[in-house]
Amino acid sequence: MCQISERSIMCTVKTKKRVAVIGGGVCGICSVKTLKEEGIEPICFEKTGFFGGTWRYHEDDVDGLAAVTWSTVANNSKEMSAISDFPPPKDIPNYLSHRKVYELVCIYVNHFDVLRHMHFNHEVMSVRKAEDYNSTGKWIVTAKNLITGKVITDTYDGVFVCTGQFGYANMPKYPGQEKFQGRIIHSKQLRTFECFKNQRIVVVGVGCSGVDAATETSNFAEQVYLSSRNGAWIFPRLGPYGLPFDMCYLRRWSDILYRLLPYSWSSWIFQRNLERMKFNHSLYSLRPSGHLWAQDPVLTDVLPSKILSGHVMVKSDIKMFTESGVIFEGETKVTEADTIIMATGYKWKFPFLEDGVVTKDGDCLNLYKCMYPTHLPHATLAILGFMLPLGPGFPLGESQCRWATLLLNDKVKLPSPKEMSADVKKTYETNMKRYKRSDRLTTRVDYIEYMDDITSQFGAKPNLLKIFLTDQKLFWALWLGPSLPYQYRLQGPHKWEGAREAILTYKERMEAPLRKKGYRKTKRKFQGFPLKLVLAFIVFWFWISIFTEFESL
Numbered sequence: 001m002c003q004i005s006e007r008s009i010m011c012t013v014k015t016k017k018r019v020a021v022i023g024g025g026v027c028g029i030c031s032v033k034t035l036k037e038e039g040i041e042p043i044c045f046e047k048t049g050f051f052g053g054t055w056r057y058h059e060d061d062v063d064g065l066a067a068v069t070w071s072t073v074a075n076n077s078k079e080m081s082a083i084s085d086f087p088p089p090k091d092i093p094n095y096l097s098h099r100k101v102y103e104l105v106c107i108y109v110n111h112f113d114v115l116r117h118m119h120f121n122h123e124v125m126s127v128r129k130a131e132d133y134n135s136t137g138k139w140i141v142t143a144k145n146l147i148t149g150k151v152i153t154d155t156y157d158g159v160f161v162c163t164g165q166f167g168y169a170n171m172p173k174y175p176g177q178e179k180f181q182g183r184i185i186h187s188k189q190l191r192t193f194e195c196f197k198n199q200r201i202v203v204v205g206v207g208c209s210g211v212d213a214a215t216e217t218s219n220f221a222e223q224v225y226l227s228s229r230n231g232a233w234i235f236p237r238l239g240p241y242g243l244p245f246d247m248c249y250l251r252r253w254s255d256i257l258y259r260l261l262p263y264s265w266s267s268w269i270f271q272r273n274l275e276r277m278k279f280n281h282s283l284y285s286l287r288p289s290g291h292l293w294a295q296d297p298v299l300t301d302v303l304p305s306k307i308l309s310g311h312v313m314v315k316s317d318i319k320m321f322t323e324s325g326v327i328f329e330g331e332t333k334v335t336e337a338d339t340i341i342m343a344t345g346y347k348w349k350f351p352f353l354e355d356g357v358v359t360k361d362g363d364c365l366n367l368y369k370c371m372y373p374t375h376l377p378h379a380t381l382a383i384l385g386f387m388l389p390l391g392p393g394f395p396l397g398e399s400q401c402r403w404a405t406l407l408l409n410d411k412v413k414l415p416s417p418k419e420m421s422a423d424v425k426k427t428y429e430t431n432m433k434r435y436k437r438s439d440r441l442t443t444r445v446d447y448i449e450y451m452d453d454i455t456s457q458f459g460a461k462p463n464l465l466k467i468f469l470t471d472q473k474l475f476w477a478l479w480l481g482p483s484l485p486y487q488y489r490l491q492g493p494h495k496w497e498g499a500r501e502a503i504l505t506y507k508e509r510m511e512a513p514l515r516k517k518g519y520r521k522t523k524r525k526f527q528g529f530p531l532k533l534v535l536a537f538i539v540f541w542f543w544i545s546i547f548t549e550f551e552s553l
């Protein structure tokens with residue numbers, strides 16, 4: 001733990017620009033490194049006694065701090081969620097447990113000497129404009145030392161808000177809920193699962209948290225019911241040939257193809273492939289009403305087999321609670337339950353920000369590129385990591401840090417408030433056509449498109465035409481291969497010499513943890529073109545027979 005006195009916070013050299021970074025999670029840590037790189041002094045306030053935010057396992061339930069369970073595994077593979085100039089070590093697994101993510105965060109923190117800029121147990125209580133804000137863009141930040149109770153206030157050239165978006169539980173209310181004699185908790189409170197031994201559990205919601213809660217509790221519980229209002233599209237971690245799934249679908253060529261087609265067409269193609277590869281969502285009562293790009297996919301390889309084995313039963317929405325359980329929609333019988341786990345999402349808030357900074361017009365948030373309040377005349381306050389991506393979040397957060405830092409140093413400029421508002425409106429209208437209505441509509445982004453968009457603001461989006469003309473090997477890796485974050489360090493400010501190498505060697509890092517030492521690959525018995533053709537024919541007819549029997553289910 002870092003022990004730094006308030007005095008040292010106040011005494012930081014004032015000649016450099018100073019930025020208050022609020023939150024010491026992955027975004028906060030990347031911000032510190034990125035600000036230092038640009039010669040700006042970061043002062044990072046973290047309300048807990050540790051860094052890593054979501055990924056530092058903790059037992060207690062802290063308001064405003066997201067949490068993982070003892071068995072949480074990242075949804076995205078290590079290569080796809082890498083920081084752009086920091087490829088993961090070869091020997092760590094492809095999908096990291098929370099412990100491994102935290103270990104990686106520790107290596108990053110040490111490597112870039114982040115710790116000495118962090119002020120632990122300091123909760124930021126308020127952020128308001130300085131008196132001379134109109135001319136300087138400065139902010140006054142008040143933080144409280146949660147150990148001593150001392151309050152410190154200082155003026156900063158900028159503020160990076162990195163407080164996460166899954167820290168406040170959303171608890172719905174159902175008719176008769178107060179009568180229920182069992183326990184009702186939120187998925188954010190889950191840590192370990194042995195305590196559910198022999199219990200009857202109802203999990204409400206089929207997002208990532210709901211599915212994890214259902215599959216993990218079902219290892220101990222007598223019965224788990226998974227209550228779903230609208231179903232979900234289930235993505236596996238295990239892709240074709242056992243490759244990490246996100247490496248297979250986050251590729252430029254397919255992304256462009258999908259983008260050229262209307263959403264309904266491209267999602268239909270993706271859905272068909274997904275269902276053929278894994279399972280028919282209708283057969284499992286999980287098919288959502290919307291198409292595949294219209295909601296967050298849920299990552300699990302386990303749920304279908306848990307449903308097949310009856311450990312998890314899919315149910316509809318809860319109609320009402322009784323003393324001993326719940327009645328699901330479409331049923332009259334009470335389903336007895338000991339514990340209800342509400343995996344019903346999160347509420348977002350920035351309780352320390354002065355009123356009117358982040359606002360909503362109906363469902364439309366006033367954040368340009370999910371980061372900048374459109375009405376503010378200076379780019380000195382950025383909300384980072386506040387997007388809901390289809391794809392890995394870490395590289396997106398990091399690219400936001402890079403852009404926000406360059407904006408602070410006046411190396412790039414934001415458009416006018418009018419242009420920013422028009423862009424937000426356009427995003428809102430585009431997303432309205434694709435997603436269900438929600439107050440986070442404007443913060444929904446696609447990984448490749450958003451990475452390209454943010455990095456093109458500061459010249460780090462790879463110039464594919466130039467690469468095609470000068471470096472064919474790299475071009476084909478970028479065009480056909482997985483869209484790795486290192487490509488955004490090939491050019492632009494703080495480009496990284498190792499980026500090309502990292503892109504071309506990703507397979508080694510992906511394969512390394514799968515290879516057993518001394519393992520000898522057995523030679524395939526069937527080789528040669530005619531045999532392969534016969535094999536392909538048999539496989540084709542195998543799929544045709546299944547397709548004709550089950551396609552209409």
Ligand SMILES: Cc1cc2nc3c(=O)[nH]c(=O)nc-3n(C[C@H](O)[C@H](O)[C@H](O)COP(=O)(O)OP(=O)(O)OC[C@H]3O[C@@H](n4cnc5c(N)ncnc54)[C@H](O)[C@@H]3O)c2cc1C
Binds near residue numbers: 023025048384391
């Ligand atoms: C269970 C779970 C699984 C996830 N899995 C993935 C995944 O697989 N891939 C992925 O990309 N994303 C995933 N996410 C999203 C996750 O939010 C990001 O991975 C990432 O951790 C966000 O980092 P952050 O720094 O923005 O926020 P956080 O990690 O939430 O950190 C915010 C920090 O701010 C601090 N803080 C809050 N308020 C204050 C204040 N007023 N003053 C000072 N400090 C404050 C908090 O204590 C915390 O340390 C997951 C989230 C959850 C909850």
